[in-house]
Amino acid sequence: MIPIKYNLRSLWARKVGSLMTIASTGIAVGASVFALGLSAGLDQTLEVSAGPLDIIVLRQGSSSETASGVSEAVAREILALPGIATDQQGRPLAAPELVVVTYLPRRGNAGSANVTIRGALPVSRDLREGMKVVEGRDFQPGLREAIVSRKLAGRFEGLGMNEEFVVQDKSFKVVGLFEAGGGATESEIWTDQKVLAQVANRTGGTSSVQIRAASKAAQETLLNHIKADEQIALKAITEVQYFADQAQAGLVLRLLGQIIAFFLTIGAMFAVANTMYGAIATRAREIGTLRSLGFGRGSILTAFLLESLVLCLVGAIVGCLASIALTKLFGGQSAGTMNGVTFTEIVFAFSFGPNVLMKGALLAVFLGVVGGFLPALRAVRMKVVDALREV
Amino acid sequence: MPYDASDSVVQLLDVSKEFMRDKIRIPVLTNTTLHIPKGDFAAIMGPSGSGKSTLLNLAAGLDRPTTGRVIVNGQDLGVLSEAGLSRFRSENLGFIFQMYNLMPVLTAFENVELPLLLAPLNRAQRRQHVEAALRIVSLADRQDHYPRQLSGGQEQRVAIARAIANDPVLLLADEPTGNLDATSAQEVLDLLELLNTQFGTTIIMVTHDPKAARRAKRLLHLEKGTFVQADIEALETSR
């Protein structure tokens, strides 16, 4: 086995070339990780939104709250069903909620988009784990006041603290900003249900009913019960399922991420192969010497593959770090796109979780092995006598 | 031997050249004066580091002296810019190197044509010059060969053809036989002699090889940056 030291020193001896290769693999891996992190972030946002025992009740046939409707009478019926979890005071943890969409201009003159406004009840808050007002105060029932996700506040005109925005032709005042653990709720504005219903002409019904089941078994029973009741024509699905369906919203982004990763990786592979060919050409004599000292073809192949791997892994680490750092630096903490199911803006954070970083590392290994293989093969094929004669 | 300065192709007037290496001044040539008359064939010998190559580089305008003047074919090289020097070389000088230094990607013909690309010649005129030069070195039949398809001696002859293609006043040869076997070396030296006698080309040749030096009209011996007494007879006797 040829000591890895030999390869490391060789890389060091060709500093500029090595650095350039590290930079180009780093960029390829970094950009891929950036794109994959974007799509993973969207998925994650939808994933963490779901409570395991939660059920969402919608009108039959609709796949999102924005397109759904549940009448007041039916909602009351559902709230009376057995199997719903209760709070300390014994009230059921379930809330009919009204979702309205408003069209708001983005900050920085970047066009407009639909934003979700949720008309909530006090119990709605208990159904969202980790939701808390972090600035200002909560809205007061009966007033045209609203609290806004902190992420959303920075992205749209009129959603900042103490600013005002318009729904239909009535203006609402932002009195507080909230956080909600990174889920889909962080793409919403919350206000009093009655006020919103009046403003949006949606009295007499809500969009959905949110329910927390008392147990897994109770969840099953509730789902079946609502499905079975043909009179009310509603569908009940677990929140996990609801958001999994919405993950379709990320299709364009996921596709984009994969396309980017694919092309950049292949592109970088050629660059790595080039560098390794160069390295081997200039070291023909050294390779000949190693062979004449008794190192076998296998160890030459391994040595050069390792050298290429080291290059790519260093590149990948640099790329991943740079990608993460740049994202943090440019406030890219949050990004927004249109949810293809609801046509409303969904705000999400980049996610560079272990999954994404593993993909980055895999790309680097792939780059190193495939990019280094042909050149290493050439090193192996060299005839000792010719290689030694090489100037 | 007294020289008529106006008849000189190369004049080095009180030339000194120093190199700086790690802040230490290394004098290579010290107050050297040299006249090479038209039609001369001078061989310069001397141990490594005696300043032979430096002398050649100065005469070619590839390097500038620390002090003193270099005048080639009546032109003071010190007043020329980089671009001026390039043009001057392409119009007046021919080079022959120890390692031949042909472009591996070009055929013999194209290699010889290379310096002509810089002259105001059309394609047909260039072809004429190239063919004439290749005839002189007796390689007209090899014009489409690439350097790797030629022997060392042939490569050097192509290099000579390249050097004479633009009809230079002065031919500078740096160890032209240094890489060749005895027979090829003979051929190359014959060729240089021919160019000197038949075409009147002035030649300065740096060499380590006494056999090569003996073919010159004049032998100059450099030691530690100055010329010392030497002549061809002395060379003969020392053998």
Added chain:
Amino acid sequence: MKFIPLIIRNVLRNKIRTLFTGSSIAMSLFLVVLLYSFLMIQDEILEATKPYNRIMVTNVQGLTGNLPIAYLDRIRKMDEVRSAIPFSWFGGRYREETIPFAQFGTDSKYVTDVLQEYKVPDDQLDAWQADKTGCVVGALIAKNKGWKIGDKIPLKGDIYPVDLELTVRGIYDGDSTVDREQLWFHFEYMDEALKAKQQPMAGNAGIVMLRAKSGPIMPELMEKIDKQFASSDAPVRAMTEKEFQQSFMEMMGSVKFFINVISGIVVFSLLIVAGNTMAMALRERTREVAVLKAIGFGRGTILGMVLCEAVIIGLLGGVAGALGAKLLFATVDFSRWLTGFGFLYVPWRTALLGLVLAGFIGLASGIIPAWRAAQLSVVDGLRKIV
């Protein structure tokens, strides 16, 4: 010009390296061209709609707002309006597909007048008008889903709580800027079904699309429409088709920004890759450069030759990448796998942009190596062995 043979020989000197560098540039440019096509096609389609003088009217609150169908008649009565149709997004589910394709409830009598570049054969148009549950589909989506005239298309309502049972009566076609992945059905069919269920959503057109009698009167007409409905229950906003599509694109949000960022990064990366290649190439040729300079090649000539070589390598990659993308998307129909992406093609503008970018990458990557070659000291260069 005289130096071209030598430059080309140098490009081909290390064929594997040139091939790999070219391929690296090609792959990355393919990506950039693809991403930009995505953005540019939007513009191109928008530009293409300009001569048709179309105006879109929606609720002030955007697509989710209410636009009473009664407004349609009031709009049609305006002097400046040639014809108008409802254009109501149904968003129904087809079989097991999770993402709905484009389905619009419209008016069969005027749709081909408003959307004049969408061509439906007359007999098919008649057949559609005669069938209350009939529909017309785009040629592309018909091909991809294997629909023929007479086929049934069941659509399960999602936004609307009604299901539609449609029959294909016609197929429309048009050139590449025409969206040939839509389905049109009778607005009345959907609306009557909603009324039958006593749904409050009945009577909502969603969008009214109209064709103005001429281009110059459009700004005035839009203002007039805005004003006419300003004080009603459902105030509206009229905008040109172009503005409408743009606002839709804007909803995609940060995607555009990320495409720009990624493209920028890719170009930078290519500069490094190509620069490294040129540096390697010239390091190996140090001696040759020195010889060229010795025999009288000036700095400018050397600089120009190296830059030229770099540009050629860049362009090789550009031709393969940019024109390759153009060709691939011209011959392969990707909408078969990705409904809604039937519009994806590479406009000439984008392909040429890619080519120019490739040339620029070549040029920029050659600058440092070329500069160093031009500055090379002949004396040092000749001394150097390698």
